[in-house]
Amino acid sequence: MSIQFYNTLSRQKEPFKEIEDGKVTFYSCGPTVHDYAHIGNFKTFIVYDLIKRYLSFRGYEVSHVMNITDVEDKIIRKVVEQEQELEAFTSQYSEIFFEEMTLLNILPADRYPKATEHISEMLEMIHKMIEDGFAYKRDGSVYFSIGKFPSYGELARLDVEGMQEGASGTDLDEYEKEDARDFVLWKAWKEEDGDIFWESDFGKGRPGWHMECSCMAMKYLGETVDIHAGAVDLIFPHHQNEIAQSEAVTGKRFVNYWLHGAHINVDDTKMSKSLGNFLTISDIAKTPDDARAFRYLVVSSHYRTSFNFSKEALDGARNTMRHLRNFRNRLADVERVGGGADLTSLVSKARDGFVAHMDDDLNSPRAMASVFEMVSAVENLLGEDGVDRSGADLVDGLFQELDQVLGIFYSLPDDDKEELLTDELQALVEEREVARKEKNWARADEIRDHFLGLGYVLEDTPGGPVLKPA
Numbered sequence: 001m002s003i004q005f006y007n008t009l010s011r012q013k014e015p016f017k018e019i020e021d022g023k024v025t026f027y028s029c030g031p032t033v034h035d036y037a038h039i040g041n042f043k044t045f046i047v048y049d050l051i052k053r054y055l056s057f058r059g060y061e062v063s064h065v066m067n068i069t070d071v072e073d074k075i076i077r078k079v080v081e082q083e084q085e086l087e088a089f090t091s092q093y094s095e096i097f098f099e100e101m102t103l104l105n106i107l108p109a110d111r112y113p114k115a116t117e118h119i120s121e122m123l124e125m126i127h128k129m130i131e132d133g134f135a136y137k138r139d140g141s142v143y144f145s146i147g148k149f150p151s152y153g154e155l156a157r158l159d160v161e162g163m164q165e166g167a168s169g170t171d172l173d174e175y176e177k178e179d180a181r182d183f184v185l186w187k188a189w190k191e192e193d194g195d196i197f198w199e200s201d202f203g204k205g206r207p208g209w210h211m212e213c214s215c216m217a218m219k220y221l222g223e224t225v226d227i228h229a230g231a232v233d234l235i236f237p238h239h240q241n242e243i244a245q246s247e248a249v250t251g252k253r254f255v256n257y258w259l260h261g262a263h264i265n266v267d268d269t270k271m272s273k274s275l276g277n278f279l280t281i282s283d284i285a286k287t288p289d290d291a292r293a294f295r296y297l298v299v300s301s302h303y304r305t306s307f308n309f310s311k312e313a314l315d316g317a318r319n320t321m322r323h324l325r326n327f328r329n330r331l332a333d334v335e336r337v338g339g340g341a342d343l344t345s346l347v348s349k350a351r352d353g354f355v356a357h358m359d360d361d362l363n364s365p366r367a368m369a370s371v372f373e374m375v376s377a378v379e380n381l382l383g384e385d386g387v388d389r390s391g392a393d394l395v396d397g398l399f400q401e402l403d404q405v406l407g408i409f410y411s412l413p414d415d416d417k418e419e420l421l422t423d424e425l426q427a428l429v430e431e432r433e434v435a436r437k438e439k440n441w442a443r444a445d446e447i448r449d450h451f452l453g454l455g456y457v458l459e460d461t462p463g464g465p466v467l468k469p470a
């Protein structure tokens with residue numbers, strides 16, 4: 001069985017077939033570095049990571065390119081307002097972006113090309129489109145003529161009848177489907193752009209946002225890319241326009257598989273700055289456990305199902321992670337040598353289930369269910385001392401293998417810091433202190449075991465008791 005991906009282009013699952021045997025070229029739309037990225041962006045970046053890790057797990061050699069958008073309308077507005085240098089402004093946010101990627105255990109792409117470093121290549125493409133009649137100049141700007149590209153609208157399933165053919169082109173990078181019209185490839189400089197511009201044969205200006213992904217995807221991955229991914233809101237106009245630009249220039253199919261991750265909601269509402277529910281990683285990940293829990297939440301949800309983030313969901317993920325960590329600790333503690341249950345078929349069934357479900361368009365919730373089925377069975381055996389050392393190693397070996405895909409067991413520099421405790425846990429720590437003073441060892445041990453069950457070790461230090469992840 002091969003991997004099946006839901007291809008947005010055909011709106012159905014298709015068996016994955018790479019262009020060059022055993023190799024996958026993978027392009028994903030990266031961050032616009034004008035602010036902290038929000039958790040919806042990072043949800044998408046974790047989905048890219050899951051796609052890439054799973055392909056690697058299945059033996060493919062993946063070349064991954066993710067762009068950094070370091071010039072566009074929002075950036076220019078802020079740079080001019082704050083009287084900053086473009087590069088200084090964007091690099092502060094790209095630094096934060098890379099730090100937060102590490103916090104979420106996202107494997108680095110092979111390349112992170114920046115838009116500002118590819119202006120001349122974009123201009124070459126624009127000239128070619130003009131020469132071939134796909135684009136036209138007007139008032140120092142250049143527009144793509146969607147009427148000249150017969151398959152325009154295919155990816156986004158636009159109603160071709162409703163397209164604004166002949167309507168004046170738009171200078172906006174983002175607009176609604178109903179407003180589909182000639183879009184901008186090169187934007188003429190305006191006064192409010194300050195000193196941000198590049199010289200061209202059309203005069204001073206800068207490329208439209210869609211140009212960079214066409215240009216950098218093809219420069220680094222070839223004229224036809226195996227997989228291009230992004231969030232669902234990029235289907236139109238961004239990805240639709242990428243297809244038009246790239247295919248107009250090469251005459252070849254630009255991308256074989258388009259993969260799109262669903263939106264994230266916060267407390268069942270769309271996340272937006274105006275609603276005040278716009279969350280960043282630093283808002284939600286106060287501790288390393290939170291960061292891992294967020295990652296777990298994303299990788300255990302189906303990437304195409306819209307995703308609801310809430311405090312309860314994050315707490316639930318923390319508990320599940322704690323449960324799994326605790327389970328692995330119990331495996332590590334197994335001392336029995338020989339004579340335990342034969343776990344071979346249990347482990348291979350879990351592995352087969354995981355792979356079969358992940359092969360099915362990365363159905364990670366079902367894949368995880370296969371793993372949890374095994375966890376419950378092994379927990380029962382552990383409870384009756386039915387697991388020996390080799391059985392424990394076999395089970396933990398599967399965890400290590402599957403973690404190449406999930407990436408949920410990882411350490412972070414802040415792990416050594418004492419964890420922030422909920423009030424309830426803090427009260428228990430204090431109750432144990434009282435019990436110890438009263439020499440009520442039974443109660444003190446009970447509380448210690450309760451913490452162990454949650455995946456914590458309670459250590460007595462001269463400064464008082466400290467909870468550490470077990």
Ligand SMILES: [Zn+2]
Nearest residue numbers: 029030213238
């Ligand atoms: Zn893009």
